[in-house]
Amino acid sequence: MTESIFTIISNEKIAKNTYKMVLSGTAEGCAPGKFVNIKIDGLFLRRPISVCDYEDGKLTLVYKAVGKGTEAMAKMGAGTPLNVLAYLGNGYDLTKSGEAPMLIGGGVGVPPLYMCAKKLIAEGKKVTVILGFNTAEEVFYKEEFEALGARVLVATADGSVGVKGFVTNAMEEVEGYSYFYTCGPEPMLKAVYGATSTSGEFSFEERMGCGFGACVGCTCKTKYGNKRICKDGPVLVKEEIIW
């Protein structure tokens, strides 16, 4: 966990309101499911963005431009230096995956699953990825997951790509899985909680002050006690979650 300067190598639109930013910067402490907290000129609080990938000295972030901070990020060009706190949070525990893990992502919950899939496939696991979006123009990273060697199922709310409906509809096509990792909007996480039969891990989102546990602005109650989403999370295991 350090504050350092990353430099933007590229920043491009890959789907509706969705951008992929590649930066050079430290790898120290990077792991699937962790996040970085980015300082943006003119805004007081940093913006937490989950790690999508890290390889060859390059950090990839995929984010949706939805507010002042991410809209400012979308306009940044190559060569821009960014003050980044990295890497924060607990991340996914890949040692629990079993032989055939299922990864379920919805919208901007998809990116953290990419590095997760990459590591699991490198370990020889048979990975199934379920991606949920509202509509075709929002779909991203389907080919990237396929290129890793994962089986990929897409669900769109309007049926324009893949299964019509939600990730839980696509999950019905998966015959067996050993464990799961998921990230997405809270209603989706809740649906996944109800639709899964094994244990698994959920990555949560919350408005944060600091991102490193000092302000306790993002605390939630769990069966294992109070947890700070930024420091003790963002990943919680299925058994501890209270909806």
Place this chain on the structure above:
Amino acid sequence: MVNTKVTLSGLELDNPIIPASGTFGFGYEMAEFYDINVLGSFSFKGTTAEPRFGNPTPRIAETPCGMLNAVGLQNPGVDKVIAEELPKMEKVFHKKVIANVGGFSVKEYAETCEKLDAVDSVGLLEVNISCPNVHGGGISFGTDAKAAYEVTKAVKAVTKKPVYMKLSPNVTDITEIARACEAAGADGISLINTLMGMRIDLRRKAPIIKNKTGGLSGPAIFPIAVRMVYQVYEAVKIPLIGMGGVQSAEDVIELMLAGATGVEVGAANLVSPTVCRDIINDLPTVMEKYNITNLADIIGGAH
């Protein structure tokens, strides 16, 4: 060579820089970023008699040049703080710490302070009678001179450590409350706590913060802090710890000129976790720039 030492009611600090309560946990999270022994001291997370979860989330909202928080005094309760948090803190911080105490009744404030009085590593008690985010306590003691007097009196009766009362800016006349605390025997005054504010989410058409209101902090409130420290300095004789939107060594000097002996840094820690170390490193150069050799000499210098 410049001298940055200051003394708060007998507690000698290497420099006036004190991370503010609620922005620094119990120190050990921040020790992952730097050696926190460079600090003058720090004020630990507001502690109450009983464990508190605090308010539901969202508790945080951004504002122009600052932020709102409505954490609501989340803490494990004084017994667990003493048994679990302070031993962890003492491993990474070897100076005297400031114990920040919250409460919901005069009796509760006194009980918590009495327990913390017995802790060696506590050098000073900062009694928060100004939390805007809890109901039926906190700020209600800091907006009424009589109640502020009673809390101060009760706390003073149970501790030998210096007692600083932390005041709210959400009052018509902060000097009246400060005078009441001084009359009750307070050793010093800490000011200012956050200002009550609100942000509304345009998509949901509802307040962003679940508690609806939150306390405004950050550089947006700095001039208010300077004004109130200036006013209270003229109203009382006891030393002041000034805070509110401090971000730089220049801000520290400005608050000291207004009348602060110690200076707390709050919201800035959340954005730049090493800001206090950076301020301490910058202080000698900034002091030289303004021809200051002994920092303690400038306290109240603007009057």
